[in-house]
Amino acid sequence: MASGGSGRTATAGTAALLSLVFLLLQVSAGAGAGADCHFPAVFNFGDSNSDTGGLSAAFGAAPPPNGRTFFGMPAGRYCDGRLVIDFIAENLGIPYLSAYLNSVGSNFSQGANFATAGSTISRQNTSLFLSGFSPISLDVQSWEFEQFINRSQFVYNNKGGIYRELLPKAEYFSQALYTFDIGQNDITAGYFANMTTEQVVAFIPELMERLTSIIQNVHGFGGRNFWIHSTGPIGCLPYALIRRPDIAAVKDKVGCSVTYNKVAQLFNQRLKETVARLRKTYPDAAFTYVDVYAAKYKLISQASKLGFDDPLLTCCGHDAGPYNFDPKVGCGGKVLVKGKWVVLGKSCDDPARRVSWDGVHFTEAANKFVFNQIVGGGLSDPPMPLRQACRSKGQ
Numbered sequence: 001m002a003s004g005g006s007g008r009t010a011t012a013g014t015a016a017l018l019s020l021v022f023l024l025l026q027v028s029a030g031a032g033a034g035a036d037c038h039f040p041a042v043f044n045f046g047d048s049n050s051d052t053g054g055l056s057a058a059f060g061a062a063p064p065p066n067g068r069t070f071f072g073m074p075a076g077r078y079c080d081g082r083l084v085i086d087f088i089a090e091n092l093g094i095p096y097l098s099a100y101l102n103s104v105g106s107n108f109s110q111g112a113n114f115a116t117a118g119s120t121i122s123r124q125n126t127s128l129f130l131s132g133f134s135p136i137s138l139d140v141q142s143w144e145f146e147q148f149i150n151r152s153q154f155v156y157n158n159k160g161g162i163y164r165e166l167l168p169k170a171e172y173f174s175q176a177l178y179t180f181d182i183g184q185n186d187i188t189a190g191y192f193a194n195m196t197t198e199q200v201v202a203f204i205p206e207l208m209e210r211l212t213s214i215i216q217n218v219h220g221f222g223g224r225n226f227w228i229h230s231t232g233p234i235g236c237l238p239y240a241l242i243r244r245p246d247i248a249a250v251k252d253k254v255g256c257s258v259t260y261n262k263v264a265q266l267f268n269q270r271l272k273e274t275v276a277r278l279r280k281t282y283p284d285a286a287f288t289y290v291d292v293y294a295a296k297y298k299l300i301s302q303a304s305k306l307g308f309d310d311p312l313l314t315c316c317g318h319d320a321g322p323y324n325f326d327p328k329v330g331c332g333g334k335v336l337v338k339g340k341w342v343v344l345g346k347s348c349d350d351p352a353r354r355v356s357w358d359g360v361h362f363t364e365a366a367n368k369f370v371f372n373q374i375v376g377g378g379l380s381d382p383p384m385p386l387r388q389a390c391r392s393k394g395q
């Protein structure tokens with residue numbers, strides 16, 4: 001805040017008062033509570049939990065009724081409305097992130113989103129068309145990011161014009177918040193390929209190595225502020241429960257699979273250690289580990305107290321089985337009846353009362369709850385609020 005010139009025209013008394021107020025403001029800003037970081041941009045890496053249009057841009061749009069609650073139409077998100085990353089952007093005063101792969105109408109001046117639905121940390125030995133997992137794994141997202149820095153700076157400096165409004169300033173790359181939410185699909189990809197729990201767990205160290213090297217890479221390109229989400233309680237998601245009945249056999253009192261959730265928690269334990277190690281290695285950078293698992297599990301285990309219906313009941317889907325989830329007809333899914341396409345995967349009447357949107361993803365109401373849990377830093381290591389995440393540095 002520059003308030004330099006105003007004192008000169010004021011009376012001595014007012015000037016003294018102003019400088020006292022200014023001093024008090026400075027003291028309170030520098031005190032324990034900490035000053036906001038003023039991140040000018042956000043660069044996000046991840047899967048469908050934070051995809052704002054990447055998979056839709058390349059592989060076909062998420063169909064209606066996705067987007068119905070907030071955007072009034074499909075908006076590249078597998079949700080009725082906003083995702084946690086959207087609430088993060090809102091809180092930081094940044095426009096919703098454009099997907100890097102979306103070439104139409106995008107504005108990257110304050111960030112870019114490299115996440116796509118179905119993405120994994122590890123490269124998959126299969127195709128989207130066979131398994132449903134995205135070919136845009138984390139290493140590909142990191143190549144896209146490298147291209148983005150290089151090309152955006154070239155175009156910003158050499159083409160100018162409208163591009164200066166659409167691309168970030170050079171200094172934003174070191175000032176930005178880099179957010180990560182990925183790993184859920186590495187666990188489900190293993191299980192869906194019929195691996196045993198031992199095989200899935202044996203993969204975790206390699207996932208951590210890959211994630212570490214990608215973050216090192218981003219740091220090498222100037223990234224200094226990292227906000228890393230843990231993976232959620234996968235064992236509470238209808239699609240995972242239905243796909244591996246053997247893994248889902250033993251349930252906790254809420255109805256979630258104990259085994260799936262144990263593996264998610266083990267992944268998160270390793271992730272937290274990985275983030276701590278990075279914090280030690282790079283004292284010039286800030287790393288915040290965010291326990292999204294705890295926020296999601298709190299919502300699911302206390303759903304009725306928090307004003308939600310059965311947390312395992314899918315809002316948008318085709319009536320089938322105990323979760324209203326039909327793996328053959330997803331949200332917005334259609335079937336051909338006497339030569340006419342009929343939508344079977346319909347939304348429930350009140351998504352605001354549901355936790356699960358489509359059996360895989362959370363509703364906007366659930367995402368908002370999760371965001372409210374994490375924004376203040378109460379679930380973070382170190383316990384730093386979102387707006388101060390540039391301060392999560394090592395000693």
Ligand SMILES: *[C@@H]1O[C@H](CO)[C@@H](O)[C@H](O)[C@H]1NC(C)=O
Binds near residue numbers: 122125
């Ligand atoms: C893909 O195959 C390679 C070579 O066999 C193997 O090293 C790698 O772990 C596999 N990846 C996954 C995700 O299964």
Ligand SMILES: *[C@@H]1O[C@H](CO)[C@@H](O)[C@H](O)[C@H]1NC(C)=O
Binds near residue numbers: 146147150
């Ligand atoms: C960035 O662009 C320059 C000029 O086009 C090129 O020489 C350089 O190799 C590029 N670097 C990367 C990492 O793509």
Ligand SMILES: *[C@@H]1O[C@H](CO)[C@@H](O)[C@H](O)[C@H]1NC(C)=O
Binds near residue numbers: 095109110165166
């Ligand atoms: C792009 O977004 C920035 C703010 O983030 C805004 O100032 C600018 O006008 C936008 N440009 C266009 C062409 O939409």
Ligand SMILES: *[C@@H]1O[C@H](CO)[C@@H](O)[C@H](O)[C@H]1NC(C)=O
Binds near residue numbers: 192193194
């Ligand atoms: C996994 O096992 C099930 C049940 O035996 C089988 O139907 C399915 O094809 C297998 N999937 C893969 C990817 O091997």
